[in-house]
Amino acid sequence: MREVQLGQHTVKSHGLQLARTHMHDWFILLLLLLIEVILYVIHPFYRFVGKDMMDDLKYPLKTNTVPVWSVPLYAVVLPILIFLFIYFRRRDVYDLHHSVLGLLFSVLITAVITDAIKDAVGRPRPDFFWRCFPDGKDVYDAFGDVICHGDPSVIKEGHKSFPSGHTAWSFAGLGFLSLYLSGKIRAFDRRGHVAKLCIVFLPPLAACLVGVSRVDDYWHHWQDVFAGGILGLAVATFCYLQFFPPPYHTECWGPYAYFSLYRSLMARCQLTM
Template structure:
């Protein structure tokens, strides 16, 4: 691995297959998460009790999606991946590209699985539930029988709408659009924080603006869900919190904190350098290895500050 110690590039062609093989089980887990997410989306959610007196807050107009589901995939996955690719073509670092992509996909898919699981378990009606349940505007409820609490005789709704539309009506909490957007764009915000050294103690506000931009886009996605009457504000708040939390865990699994001196690169890259030095070099060469490491830092214009 003399090319590595000499500061050579780590490209998809030279190191891509080897890096992917090391994490083949992680990629298999990603496929499993996809299957689980699809399965959770297919099953019938819990039908939360909806009495006549509860309809007051569930009569918002039935509208379409300002931001459709496929657009969330573009915003939360494709956009960050394009930025990862741009950095790869500049630095030729397959470790960064691989681990950023893997971390991003884990963030989005784990968030999707948890979100769908909670949706199915809670079964909260959407704000437009009335029109989903009664498209003709004529409400109907099961008669209440004293001493009997079974669903079909407790005053619950007797929906006459399309089954698939009614099913979606019970999946309000939390917001999947919001959690997915924050999972992807939150991960991107962490990633950019490390690359531009936002916590370099120099106080450049412009760097913070770059970091907040992805979070603003995610917030606007959440706002659109309330405007479209698909979610209550609590659903959006919970979705944003869920996506941000998972994005943070997934990023820190693959990268050091952005304020760390090595916050610009993935853990695997520095581990590779350390293992290469320990396995092939004497103590004298280890000093040279440290110099190579420093040159890597300087190559991306990092000047750590100590205060």
């Protein structure tokens, strides 16, 4: 019987073909990016904040332990660097393309959902009092609602507590990376290698610590962080399973496209025999 060999599929040999095949996917990514920019710019819902609510919103206004600029670095750039490392070892452009595409979908879908909910809910952050009244002198209208006299951009950001964007992004990117690594090292091959699970659990642990920092910095209530984590992890799982088999599957180490190509070549060889 003739042996079927796929050989290497590199960016140079198959990259352009893959890009053309998935052109609509990349177009949708650009559309998601545009929607995310719009959602970030528009003003959130300014809900009623009365004096009796201020006891829970008087936490100190602190800087971020995890800066905003660092989130794309560890949630997007770091996973892509790991994807590239595996690509240079295996020379499988299908794996590289689908992992990058799945990661970007995971992060951008999460970002759009997160900011849409933020704008619609408009929940005040735990430090809202000092955003609204930086001099500590609170003022209210005839209905008991706040009359803020702080920096408008700071006040706007103060109405974006639910859900946590840092946490959602972290679980969307690092959660996808965890699923990817579990497939590559076959963490659930029933051979009892607990060390593999330690590798798989590292990215979610980092995401959890980011979520904890958001509560410690008084930028979010614990419910915001919990909801952001669930949202990011759920989207990451759905996006991963669009391109790769589940981590417990026997073919978990490669994308669906790789095995589809392999089976088509097998069928072609059998017809020519």
